[in-house]
Amino acid sequence: MKLTTLLTSAAMALGLATTAMAADKTKVGFVYVGPVGDGGWTYEHDQGRKAVVEAFGDKVETVYVENVAEGPDSERVMTQMALEGADLIFTTSFGYMDPTINVAKKFPNVRFEHATGYKTAPNVSTYSARFYEGRAVQGTIAGHMTESNIVGYIGSFPIPEVVRGINSAYIHAKKVNPDVQFKIVWAFTWFDPAKEADAAKVLIEQGADVILQHTDSTAPQAAAQTAGNVITFGQASDMSEYGPKPRVSSIIDDWAPYYIARTQAVMDGTWESAMTWDGIGAGMVGIGEISDAVPADVKEAALAMKAALADGSYHAFTGPINKQDGSAWLADGETADDGTLAGMNFFVEGIEGEIPQ
Amino acid sequence: MDLSAINPVLLIASLMVAATPILLAAIGELVVEKAGVLNLGVEGMMIIGAIGGFAITVETGSPWLGFIASAACGAVFSLLFVLLTQVAQANQVASGLALTLFGLGLSALLGQSYVGIKPPQMGKLDIPFLSDLPVIGPILFGHDPILYIGIALTAGVWALLKYSRVGLVLRAVGENHDAAHALGYKVVRIRILAIMFGGACAGLGGAYISLIRVPQWTEGMTAGVGWIALALVVFSSWKPWRALLGAYLFGGITVVQLNLQAAGVAIPVEYLAMSPYVITIIVLVILSADKSSAPAALGRNFHASR
Numbered sequence: 001m002k003l004t005t006l007l008t009s010a011a012m013a014l015g016l017a018t019t020a021m022a023a024d025k026t027k028v029g030f031v032y033v034g035p036v037g038d039g040g041w042t043y044e045h046d047q048g049r050k051a052v053v054e055a056f057g058d059k060v061e062t063v064y065v066e067n068v069a070e071g072p073d074s075e076r077v078m079t080q081m082a083l084e085g086a087d088l089i090f091t092t093s094f095g096y097m098d099p100t101i102n103v104a105k106k107f108p109n110v111r112f113e114h115a116t117g118y119k120t121a122p123n124v125s126t127y128s129a130r131f132y133e134g135r136a137v138q139g140t141i142a143g144h145m146t147e148s149n150i151v152g153y154i155g156s157f158p159i160p161e162v163v164r165g166i167n168s169a170y171i172h173a174k175k176v177n178p179d180v181q182f183k184i185v186w187a188f189t190w191f192d193p194a195k196e197a198d199a200a201k202v203l204i205e206q207g208a209d210v211i212l213q214h215t216d217s218t219a220p221q222a223a224a225q226t227a228g229n230v231i232t233f234g235q236a237s238d239m240s241e242y243g244p245k246p247r248v249s250s251i252i253d254d255w256a257p258y259y260i261a262r263t264q265a266v267m268d269g270t271w272e273s274a275m276t277w278d279g280i281g282a283g284m285v286g287i288g289e290i291s292d293a294v295p296a297d298v299k300e301a302a303l304a305m306k307a308a309l310a311d312g313s314y315h316a317f318t319g320p321i322n323k324q325d326g327s328a329w330l331a332d333g334e335t336a337d338d339g340t341l342a343g344m345n346f347f348v349e350g351i352e353g354e355i356p357q
Numbered sequence: 358m359d360l361s362a363i364n365p366v367l368l369i370a371s372l373m374v375a376a377t378p379i380l381l382a383a384i385g386e387l388v389v390e391k392a393g394v395l396n397l398g399v400e401g402m403m404i405i406g407a408i409g410g411f412a413i414t415v416e417t418g419s420p421w422l423g424f425i426a427s428a429a430c431g432a433v434f435s436l437l438f439v440l441l442t443q444v445a446q447a448n449q450v451a452s453g454l455a456l457t458l459f460g461l462g463l464s465a466l467l468g469q470s471y472v473g474i475k476p477p478q479m480g481k482l483d484i485p486f487l488s489d490l491p492v493i494g495p496i497l498f499g500h501d502p503i504l505y506i507g508i509a510l511t512a513g514v515w516a517l518l519k520y521s522r523v524g525l526v527l528r529a530v531g532e533n534h535d536a537a538h539a540l541g542y543k544v545v546r547i548r549i550l551a552i553m554f555g556g557a558c559a560g561l562g563g564a565y566i567s568l569i570r571v572p573q574w575t576e577g578m579t580a581g582v583g584w585i586a587l588a589l590v591v592f593s594s595w596k597p598w599r600a601l602l603g604a605y606l607f608g609g610i611t612v613v614q615l616n617l618q619a620a621g622v623a624i625p626v627e628y629l630a631m632s633p634y635v636i637t638i639i640v641l642v643i644l645s646a647d648k649s650s651a652p653a654a655l656g657r658n659f660h661a662s663r
Contacts (some may be wrong), residue, residue: 038473052494184619
């Protein structure tokens with residue numbers, strides 16, 4: 001009896017102590033889909049986390065869990081973070097969408113930020129970057145650079161995010177090279193180096209001399225390097241260790257400003273649910289340095305495209321564009337609205353193959 | 358759909374690469390099971406070999422040293438299984454599973470600082486003239502040396518089991534350990550050596566994934582290859598050449614299905630993705646319809662006092 005009382009009071013004291021400490025600091029949690037050392041997607045999110053630590057120093061405490069599987073496992077991790085007193089939780093993969101909404105219902109006082117999704121709640125915001133703008137730049141370079149006119153594309157999951165990227169890259173490759181053809185392999189994973197390497201090798205064997213990837217590891221870069229005359233683009237992170245060839249450029253995600261702003265908002269009590277979708281202009285999407293393996297005129301065309309996307313004078317989805325089945329989607333000069341883009345589930349005209357359902 | 362885009366020569370060359378890790382692990386496990394021991398820890402030993410080989414290659418700059426280290430790592434790691442089953446007489450199934458789980462966790466810990474590093478590459482075999490032959494060159498003479506070691510190991514194990522005295526003793530231990538003991542053979546010692554050989558082979562197979570096939574280190578990168586190797590041993594009726602056939606079949610279909618996807622064949626991706634497992638099992642089940650059966654003492658512990 002005495003022991004139980006002692007233990008209870010000790011536990012309570014401990015609980016009080018931690019609550020008191022937590023009150024001083026804003027606790028920010030991050031849920032990652034891959035390891036922080038993947039050199040791609042998760043790596044960049046972790047750079048964002050480090051930037052938050054740097055910006056706020058002692059006023060903030062960050063925690064992260066890596067390699068969290070999409071699905072029920074992620075719900076457990078988020079619940080644990082919320083129970084441990086996190087004030088703000090960033091869930092950084094598309095597949096965390098429903099788990100985030102579920103956990104958010106149970107913890108109305110905790111703020112959640114879900115990357116690349118489309119479901120919000122009073123305490124759930126979504127944020128994403130307009131990666132398709134970066135894909136437009138990649139497509140321009142790919143269209144100019146390919147000699148076999150075959151571009152290989154490693155898709156991860158058939159979700160709008162990925163489909164958008166394929167469409168954008170295709171439209172802009174086609175614009176500069178009418179003969180270009182896309183070969184698409186679905187890996188059904190965000191991160192599985194063995195599978196990604198196999199997919200890249202297969203695409204190269206089938207004649208692709210440009211590999212675009214929407215998976216997060218550097219394995220396709222390594223495969224392209226071994227194969228020789230193939231170019232690739234860094235995905236999510238610069239992957240410059242594979243430059244100047246095969247990696248000729250990259251899409252870099254820069255989450256740091258957003259993470260700092262949202263953490264600040266929680267500290268100030270001004271946080272509100274929002275849907276953020278920023279592109280090259282706002283700096284959320286960066287284009288990695290275009291290497292010397294790219295001829296000067298191609299580089300110029302790519303940079304012009306980047307500039308036009310950044311200042312808003314050009315939209316990556318500008319008509320006339322037909323859907324794959326030939327039906328009209330965008331009329332001449334019309335640009336796609338965000339709603340259609342967010343739920344994009346069709347290929348544009350000219351792409352072969354179907355989107356797995 | 359454009360099937361002409363698939364180049365059969367490159368296809369065969371890359372299926373050999375895809376099959377080698379499975380083959381190496383399966384040959385090792387085959388010897389272990391022939392000695393009457395069921396070691397379900399193949400996956401764990403593979404991944405330990407994968408990180409061990411990767412780390413040594415990165416530190417020393419020599420892929421050869423890395424591969425030797427991976428075999429050593431696998432063998433040393435299998436000593437844990439030896440300790441549990443041969444010394445402490447623990448259940449082999451449970452010990453094997455423990456080995457796999459422990460291996461996956463330990464490798465993740467050891468590999469923390471090796472994520473995202475490029476390992477030095479092992480050169481490919483380049484025989485003047487032979488490697489340049491049109492069709493045969495890329496298929497037979499254009500690979501890395503470890504692939505040939507895998508095939509040589511298959512031949513070696515087959516010859517050893519079939520023709521040599523050592524092979525006869527090993528099989529005797531696996532069929533009836535009491536009789537072998539009565540004849541004066543050191544049952545436990547022979548089994549320990551077999552288990553260590555299995556560990557070394559699995560380690561090599563793991564390093565083949567992290568150093569040649571991918572090449573990169575990531576957590577859990579063996580992704581179930583060890584289990585496939587285990588299944589292959591059973592379906593190949595404990596015969597080395599059939600294990601080779603099964604491994605090439607599995608590796609082949611894995612590569613073919615990606616090729617079909619890239620060529621735009623109108624089969625749902627999900628069916629293509631499951632095809633390697635289904636087809637390999639069907640073919641090997643048909644093959645194993647003859648009378649060959651498991652080593653009689655498989656999975657049973659031996660102690661001289663009983």
